[in-house]
Each structure stands twice: as C-alpha cells, then as structure tokens.
Amino acid sequence: MGKPRIFALVAMASVGLAACGSSTTGTAPSKPDKVQIAAEGPFTGDEASIGAGALRGIRLAVKDFNNSGGVHGTQVTLVPWDDQHNSQTATTFQAQGISDPTILGIVGPMNSSQVLATEPGLQSASPPLPFVTESASAIKVTEGGYTVAHRVNARDDKQAALDGQFMIDKGAKKIAILDSGTDYSRPLADAVETYLKAHASTIQTKRDVATNGQTNFTTVVTNMKAFGADWVFFADEGSETASLVQQMKQAQLNIGANINFLGTDGEDDSSIITKSQGAYLGAYASNVTADPLSVSTAASFVAGYKAEYGANSISDAGPFYGSAYAATQVLLQAIANAPVNNGKISRKDVLSHLGSDTFNTILGPIKYDSKGDVTNVTIGIFQAQGTIAAPTMVAVKSLSG
Amino acid sequence: MDYFLQNFPQQLVNGLEAGSLYALIALGYTLVYGILEMLNFAHGDVFMVGGFLGAGVAVLFVHNGVASIPPALIVALMVLAAMGGSGLLGVGIERIAYRPLRNANRLAPLITAIGVSLLLESVVQVQISPAPVLVPSNSLTPQIVFQVGNIATPFMGATLFVAAILLMVGLDLFVFRTRFGSAMRATAQDREAATFMGIDVDRVIVVTFLIGSALAGVGGILFGLRFSTVNFFMGYLLGIKAFTAAVIGGIGNLRGAMVGGLLLGVLESMGGGFISSQYQDTFAFLALILVLLVRPQGLFGQPLTDRA
Numbered sequence: 001m002g003k004p005r006i007f008a009l010v011a012m013a014s015v016g017l018a019a020c021g022s023s024t025t026g027t028a029p030s031k032p033d034k035v036q037i038a039a040e041g042p043f044t045g046d047e048a049s050i051g052a053g054a055l056r057g058i059r060l061a062v063k064d065f066n067n068s069g070g071v072h073g074t075q076v077t078l079v080p081w082d083d084q085h086n087s088q089t090a091t092t093f094q095a096q097g098i099s100d101p102t103i104l105g106i107v108g109p110m111n112s113s114q115v116l117a118t119e120p121g122l123q124s125a126s127p128p129l130p131f132v133t134e135s136a137s138a139i140k141v142t143e144g145g146y147t148v149a150h151r152v153n154a155r156d157d158k159q160a161a162l163d164g165q166f167m168i169d170k171g172a173k174k175i176a177i178l179d180s181g182t183d184y185s186r187p188l189a190d191a192v193e194t195y196l197k198a199h200a201s202t203i204q205t206k207r208d209v210a211t212n213g214q215t216n217f218t219t220v221v222t223n224m225k226a227f228g229a230d231w232v233f234f235a236d237e238g239s240e241t242a243s244l245v246q247q248m249k250q251a252q253l254n255i256g257a258n259i260n261f262l263g264t265d266g267e268d269d270s271s272i273i274t275k276s277q278g279a280y281l282g283a284y285a286s287n288v289t290a291d292p293l294s295v296s297t298a299a300s301f302v303a304g305y306k307a308e309y310g311a312n313s314i315s316d317a318g319p320f321y322g323s324a325y326a327a328t329q330v331l332l333q334a335i336a337n338a339p340v341n342n343g344k345i346s347r348k349d350v351l352s353h354l355g356s357d358t359f360n361t362i363l364g365p366i367k368y369d370s371k372g373d374v375t376n377v378t379i380g381i382f383q384a385q386g387t388i389a390a391p392t393m394v395a396v397k398s399l400s401g
Numbered sequence: 402m403d404y405f406l407q408n409f410p411q412q413l414v415n416g417l418e419a420g421s422l423y424a425l426i427a428l429g430y431t432l433v434y435g436i437l438e439m440l441n442f443a444h445g446d447v448f449m450v451g452g453f454l455g456a457g458v459a460v461l462f463v464h465n466g467v468a469s470i471p472p473a474l475i476v477a478l479m480v481l482a483a484m485g486g487s488g489l490l491g492v493g494i495e496r497i498a499y500r501p502l503r504n505a506n507r508l509a510p511l512i513t514a515i516g517v518s519l520l521l522e523s524v525v526q527v528q529i530s531p532a533p534v535l536v537p538s539n540s541l542t543p544q545i546v547f548q549v550g551n552i553a554t555p556f557m558g559a560t561l562f563v564a565a566i567l568l569m570v571g572l573d574l575f576v577f578r579t580r581f582g583s584a585m586r587a588t589a590q591d592r593e594a595a596t597f598m599g600i601d602v603d604r605v606i607v608v609t610f611l612i613g614s615a616l617a618g619v620g621g622i623l624f625g626l627r628f629s630t631v632n633f634f635m636g637y638l639l640g641i642k643a644f645t646a647a648v649i650g651g652i653g654n655l656r657g658a659m660v661g662g663l664l665l666g667v668l669e670s671m672g673g674g675f676i677s678s679q680y681q682d683t684f685a686f687l688a689l690i691l692v693l694l695v696r697p698q699g700l701f702g703q704p705l706t707d708r709a
C-alpha cells in the first residue's frame with residue numbers, strides 16, 4: 001500500500017468521524033433520497049363518496065407537509081391505491097408496496113375488510129410495512145397482534161356503546177338491527193345488540209341482513225314492518241343506505257315520523273340525502289372520528305380544505321376527510337423522526353417511532369398503546385339535515401375519552 | 402303461523418316484482434340460446450348499459466335542466482334511448498364477437514361472451530362512472546303507493562311488474578303468431594334447413610339479438626326508475642339470476658323463462674322473509690340445483706325447437 005492510499009484512508013476516516021460527531025451533536029440530519037407514502041381506500045366504486053373526501057384530506061396533508069420542508073428537505077410523494085373496497089385489489093397493492101422500500105407507510109386502508117385482508121402480509125414483509133388507518137374500526141384490526149396496525153379513529157366497542165345508549169336514551173322499543181354482512185358491519189351490529197341486551201333488556205331486537213351490493217330491499221323492509229320496528233340500526237359503510245331508506249319510505253316507513261334510523265360512520269355522509277332523494281333526512285349516524293368543524297384545533301385545516309377544494313367542498317367531503325388528514329400527519333411525523341442512513345429511511349425505524357412518539361394532529365395529540373389504538377378520541381352522532389340541494393350532517397352528540 | 406299469513410301476501414308481491422325483472426332479462430338468454438344454442442353471458446351487461454343510457458337521458462333533462470319537458474316525455478326518451486342503444490349494442494356484439502365464431506368450438510363463443518361482459522363493465526366503469534349514478538325517479542314518476550289491506554307497492558314496483566308482463570306477452574305473440582316468428586322458430590329447429598327454405602338466417606339472428614337486447618335495455622330503465630340508481634356491476638348478479646331463471650324454466654323456452662323468473666323472485670322473497678334474508682341470494686341457486694336434479698331439462702322441458 002503506497003503513501004497516497006494511506007492518506008486517502010486517513011482522510012476518509014476523518015470524514016467518517018466528523019459525520020459521527022455531527023450526528024451526536026444535534027446538527028441537521030442528512031436528507032433522504034426518496035420518500036413515498038401510499039394512500040389506500042375506496043377512491044372510486046360503490047364507496048367513492050367516503051373515499052374521495054379522505055383522499056383530498058391526505059393530499060392536502062402531504063402538500064402542507066412538503067410546503068413546510070418535507071422530510072429534512074426531501075419532498076414526500078403520495079402514491080394513491082384505489083382498492084375500490086375490494087380485498088383482492090387491496091392485496092395486489094400490498095404486494096406492490098412491500099416490494100418498494102421507498103414506500104415507508106400507508107395511510108389507510110379505510111375499510112376494516114381490506115385491513116383484515118392485508119395486515120398479515122404487511123406484517124410479514126421484511127421489513128414490515130406500517131399503516132395508519134383513518135377509519136377502520138373493527139376491533140380485530142388491532143387485536144391480531146400485528147405491530148404494523150395503527151388507527152386514529154375509535155374502535156367498534158366504543159361506537160357500539162355510544163349507538164346503543166343513544167337509542168336507549170331516545171326511548172327505542174323495537175329495534176331492527178341490520179348489517180351488510182361485511183367484516184366491518186357484522187361485528188359492529190353484534191356489539192350493539194350485545195350492549196342493548198345488557199343495558200335495556202326490555203328493548204326487543206330483530207336481526208336482518210341488507211347485503212353489501214344489494215339494491216332490492218323490499219324483503220328486508222317487509223320484515224322490518226312486520227316486526228313493528230320504531231328504530232332501525234344499520235351498520236354499513238354507506239353504499240346500501242340510500243336505496244334502503246328510499247324503499248322504507250315507499251313502504252310508508254318515514255324517518256322522523258313513524259320510524260327512526262341510526263347508521264354508522266359510512267352513513268355520516270350528506271350525499272346520502274341527495275342519493276335517497278330526501279328519504280334520509282332526519283336520520284342519525286355515528287362516526288368513529290371527531291367532526292373537524294367542531295374541533296378548535298382543526299379550524300385552520302378546515303379553512304385550508306375550503307381554500308384548496310372550494311367553499312362548498314366540506315358538504316361532500318364525507319365522514320373521514322379530517323381523520324385522513326390526521327392519519328397522514330401521524331405517518332409523516334413518524335417518518336420525519338426516523339433516522340436517515342446513507343440517504344435511506346427504514347420502515348423498521350418508522351414503525352418504531354409510530355409506537356413510541358406523540359404526534360401533533362388537527363384532532364389533538366395522538367399516542368398509541370401497545371396495540372396501535374388511540375386511547376383518547378372523540379366520537380359523535382350526527383343528523384341528516386338541510387335539503388336535497390343543500391344537504392348537511394349536523395353534530396347532535398359527542399363523546400370524548 | 403299468524404306472522405306467516407300476515408306477511409305472505411306482501412312477500413308474494415315483492416317476489417313477483419323482483420321476478421318480473423329476472424324474467425325480462427331471462428328472455429334474452431333464452432332467445433339467443435333457442436336460436437344459436439350459445440350462452441350469451443354478456444347479456445346482463447347489456448341490461449346494465451341500458452340502465453346507464455336511460456340514466457344519462459334522465460340526468461341530462463332533470464339534473465341539468467336542459468328544458469322543462471314533461472316527465473312522461475323524458476321517460477319515453479329514456480326508454481327509446483335504452484331500447485335503441487341496447488338493441489344496437491346487442492347487434493354489434495353479435496356481429497363483431499359471435500358471428501366469426503359461429504362454426505367454432507362451442508367453448509369459443511362462451512369464453513368470448515365472458516370477455517365481452519368484462520369489457521362492457523370496464524368501459525362503463527372507466528369512461529362513465531365507477532360510482533353508482535343517481536336516477537332522479539322522484540322527478541320522473543308519481544310517488545304514490547298502491548295499498549290493498551296489508552299489501553303495499555309503490556307505483557314503479559307495480560309498473561315494473563305490468564310492463565314486464567306486457568312485454569313478455571308481446572314477445573310470445575311475436576314469436577308464435579307472426580311470419581317472422583315462424584322464421585325464428587324454423588331457424589331454431591334447423592338452421593341449415595331454414596336456409597334451404599329461403600329464410601335469411603343471418604337476419605333472423607340479428608333480429609333475435611336486437612329484440613333480446615332491447616328488452617334488457619327496458620329492464621335497465623325499469624330497474625333505474627324503481628331503485629333510483631344504476632351501477633356498472635349491476636348486470637353481474639342480476640344476469641346470473643336471470644340465467645338461472647332461464648335454466649329453471651327450461652333454457653330455450655320463452656314461457657319457461659317467464660315462469661322461471663317469477664318463480665325465482667317469489668322463492669327468494671319467501672326465503673328471505675321467512676327463513677333468512679342473509680341467504681336470500683342463495684335460494685335462487687338452491688332452487689336451480691333442485692330443479693336440475695329432478696328435471697334436468699328445466700320445468701318446461703322443451704326447447705323452442707320442439708314447439709315450432
């Protein structure tokens with residue numbers, strides 16, 4: 001080995017030591033080469049009305065984050081995965097994401113069915129691919145022991161208690177409990193039925209199924225009428241609701257007059273008023289996330305959303321535009337907190353920071369428990385009001401804790 | 402027992418309404434099978450396209466307020482657009498996708514039909530709307546409910562049933578009482594002999610596709626006005642059920658398709674109402690299995706050919 005080579009090695013070692021020294025003394029971390037996150041949900045298809053608004057929220061969060069400097073100066077690229085509420089499509093995207101190490105996390109999937117279909121694969125990837133869902137509320141999502149699972153919304157057990165107690169407080173006597181047969185819908189309907197039996201044994205219930213994708217509900221409505229229901233509880237992602245309530249009206253079951261209706265988060269959607277040609281007016285729907293309009297820390301987000309998408313954009317934003325923004329904030333902050341090594345950020349480090357850090361979001365600070373659940377989250381019940389031309393969902397009850 | 406007696410009439414009405422739609426679509430399957438002995442699995446999607454064509458006209462005139470046209474005229478335009486568009490689509494599919502395979506292995510047109518079905522769904526999903534489209538039925542049809550005792554049915558439910566029956570009877574008369582109907586039956590019986598007798602077989606086949614597809618188009622309109630929505634995947638399950646109805650009735654037999662459709666609707670409604678709504682779709686296929694086990698040729702047993 002000649003002298004020039006020895007000098008070169010000494011010089012490289014000096015640079016290396018200098019680099020180590022700088023990282024321990026708090027100077028700016030190095031810039032990652034490329035940072036990508038995916039957004040997964042039903043952005044088209046039968047549940048586009050909830051997915052499209054969420055995607056707008058995610059896009060805005062990425063834009064705001066990039067405007068404030070991105071990840072140590074690197075702009076984040078958003079990759080939308082439109083699973084169309086289809087588990088097979090979701091699995092295809094999952095494989096694509098796992099094979100690309102620059103995709104550091106997923107905002108979504110939105111539907112519990114798609115989360116449950118993909119989380120084993122996301123967990124077994126090397127390194128695992130973490131996700132932060134803005135809306136998947138099935139209890140099983142965070143009970144399967146998958147460390148990749150995180151959500152910013154409440155779970156079904158909390159929602160079921162709110163829903164059940166709401167109907168009890170409103171004096172319900174006979175409740176037709178419907179589910180749509182999905183991984184999200186059925187456990188939630190079960191949980192509400194269990195809550196009602198435990199807390200109001202005099203209330204009669206009757207279970208029925210309004211299958212996902214079905215359009216003709218005349219048989220179910222006839223069953224409802226024969227039972228003499230004064231309340232309908234329908235755990236659904238929202239795509240069947242407009243047809244169901246219209247057919248209830250045609251069978252002379254008028255919401256707010258001779259029957260009441262309580263839906264769940266997918267039905268906290270003012271577009272159902274338009275799609276049902278007004279039959280949904282007066283109906284209630286619970287949501288597993290807070291309404292950004294009633295959260296003081298989300299005021300600037302709401303203003304930004306209107307500025308970005310139009311003054312009337314909130315009315316068709318769906319129920320998850322705020323939680324989608326918050327979920328994106330969580331994932332991006334975890335990525336920004338992860339170390340950069342040789343221009344790369346590891347998913348393993350992102351996952352570690354998701355588990356340990358506290359995140360500032362428009363819906364308040366978020367810190368995860370060991371399962372990936374948020375302990376302190378506000379949920380609420382909303383009512384369909386306004387007109388067919390100007391529909392709106394108005395908050396009537398909220399529950400924090 | 403009281404529960405059953407009290408609700409049986411309403412579930413029967415529900416079943417007849419659903420069944421009349423199955424029957425209307427089943428006619429297209431059975432007509433084509435009767436003439437060509439091929440299963441046109443794209444037929445359910447022709448029904449879907451008819452629904453979208455009608456919805457397009459409705460949206461144009463109602464939502465966009467192009468002109469203050471009487472609702473009845475808008476509905477008439479919807480029917481014209483759906484019948485014409487679906488009819489021409491059916492003819493086009495036959496000309497492009499099926500005719501070149503007329504003498505091929507029987508599997509070839511079957512696979513092609515599935516391909517055409519997927520193509521139609523994809524085109525509508527990508528080019529028109531991936532989300533369900535609202536059909537403004539409240540602005541187009543009377544919002545009245547017919548009530549007799551405990552039985553209630555909305556105007557469009559009754560209209561669906563009556564329109565389907567009239568169309569089915571009209572088709573039956575056309576096939577069995579007209580000169581062209583005789584040509585259709587002759588073609589169904591023996592295509593080669595019909596050619597020797599001077600029948601333009603290609604023309605018969607084209608008209609068969611035109612009629613079957615136009616009926617599916619009307620079905621699409623009736624579906625849209627009854628349920629106030631159309632979507633790109635609506636032809637899939639309804640198409641399979643209509644095909645099941647045709648097989649139950651005896652595929653190739655027009656009257657069998659009608660009865661099969663109505664029977665299927667009633668079975669589903671009764672099963673969903675008195676056994677479990679969770680298995681409502683299953684009853685159709687359970688009925689199919691039972692009928693095929695007991696009477697493999699279907700309830701009416703004779704194909705169109707034997708009735709000529």
